[in-house]
Every structure is written in C-alpha cells, then in structure tokens.
Amino acid sequence: MTDVVVVDKRFESEPAKRVLKYRVPLIPDPAEVQIPVGATLLHTEFVQHGTTADEFGGHWLLWYEVPLNDEHGTWVERPMVFQTMATGIAFPKAAKHLASAVSRDYSFLMPKIHEVWHLYQYPSGAKVVSV
Numbered sequence: 001m002t003d004v005v006v007v008d009k010r011f012e013s014e015p016a017k018r019v020l021k022y023r024v025p026l027i028p029d030p031a032e033v034q035i036p037v038g039a040t041l042l043h044t045e046f047v048q049h050g051t052t053a054d055e056f057g058g059h060w061l062l063w064y065e066v067p068l069n070d071e072h073g074t075w076v077e078r079p080m081v082f083q084t085m086a087t088g089i090a091f092p093k094a095a096k097h098l099a100s101a102v103s104r105d106y107s108f109l110m111p112k113i114h115e116v117w118h119l120y121q122y123p124s125g126a127k128v129v130s131v
Contacts (some may be wrong), residue, residue, distance in 0.1 A: 046101030095120035
C-alpha cells in the first residue's frame with residue numbers, strides 16, 4: 001500500500017520557495033553580495049583553494065531559502081555585507097557570526113591547520129564604501 005500526504009488547502013496558497021547558492025570571496029575586506037529580501041540562511045560552507053599554506057585562498061558558499069514573490073519565480077534583491085575575519089582580529093560590534101572554518105596545509109603527511117576563518121554579516125542596510 002502507498003502512503004499519501006494530504007495537505008490542508010490553506011497551505012497550498014503560500015508562496016513557493018527555492019534554495020539558492022551564493023558565493024562570498026575569502027578576502028580581508030567587506031564584500032557585498034546581492035541576497036533576495038526575505039531569504040533565510042540554511043547552510044554555510046568554506047571551500048579552500050590550493051593545497052598548501054603558500055597557496056592561500058578560498059571562498060564561502062551560502063545557501064538561502066528564498067521566497068518567490070510572484071508566479072514567475074522572481075524576487076527582489078538587496079546588498080548584504082559579509083566579512084571574513086581571522087582568529088584574533090578585532091571586528092565591529094554590529095557584525096553577526098555566521099560560520100567558522102579551518103584551512104589546512106596539505107604539504108605534510110598529516111594535514112596541519114593553517115588558519116581558522118570566521119564569516120560575519122553586517123546588519124541589513126550596511127553598505128561598502130571606498131574611503
């Protein structure tokens with residue numbers, strides 16, 4: 001026998017959602033990324049580039065659940081500001097922690113920890129300006 005899921009009709013009229021992936025560069029400066037209004041962060045992951053401490057680099061991937069605003073599956077985006085901080089670096093009080101990750105040096109038989117990174121997000125309405 002096959003089980004069937006029955007959903008109350010009032011839930012079928014809610015807006016559809018989609019999961020989208022966004023990339024944040026691993027740089028010391030703040031980075032603006034266009035994120036849809038009303039999106040909810042689901043998961044954050046660090047992707048390391050290179051295999052040794054001499055090949056520094058990487059980026060963050062962020063998955064957001066995004067509500068669709070109309071039947072065409074569109075949404076309105078706004079700039080969100082993210083910044084990567086190394087352990088021990090001071091950061092502004094307004095920044096909110098999203099994730100931490102470890103980059104490793106694979107030039108040894110046993111990988112060694114090279115650096116621990118922490119991804120922060122600034123409050124909505126923040127923007128990056130050149131000084």
